[in-house]
Every structure is written in C-alpha cells, then in structure tokens.
Amino acid sequence: MSAEPRVLPEEERHLSFLGREKILPRKTAENPEDIIFFDLETQKSAEQVGGWDNKRAMRVSVAVTYNLRKGRFDVFTEDKIGDLLQELLVADLIIGFNIKR
DSSP states (O other), X not given: OOOOOOOOOGGGSEXXXXXXXXXXXXXXXXXXXXXXXXXXXXXXXXXXXXXXXXXXXXXXXXXXXXETTTTEXXXXXXXXXXXXXXXXXXXXXXXXXXXXX
C-alpha cells in the first residue's frame, strides 16, 4: 500500500512567521533529505494549566533537534523558539513523539 507524496497546495504554502510572511518550499515526503528528530519539554504540565486546551500556558522549557543530514544536535530555550521554528519549517520530515498536539 503506497501513498502518493503530499505536495502543499499554493494556498497552504503561505504563512505568517513571527510577523514576517514566509513561503514554504514545495516538498514531498517521497525522498526526504532533511530529516529532523525533535523533542520538546514544557515548564508546566497540561494538568497544571487546566488541560490541553491551554497548551500555550505550558511554556517551553527546552527543545532539542537532531539533523540527520548535518549530524548535529541543537538545543533551543524559550527565547530561541523562532530559530527552532525556522529549522522545523524547512525540514522535509520531522520525527518526534506525540508531536501532533
């Protein structure tokens, strides 16, 4: 069972990123080159902030990525979230645990 690679439609390729307009590259998951492993720890639990609907209040403690192509770990604290998002936005594939929330 083979799935067709997903190419973002034109209207989904534009997003506002930290107050700047960003156009995402046309990418598919057919032959990913930039594979990023990602994990994030929060300052507070979902229980402490009143549930998953309030996940923004959980705040970032630390995020770590491993870029398979570069063979490099990067660590991001809450004040560097813009740098983290920039790395994740250009990745072909992001692998993490429980990252769909």
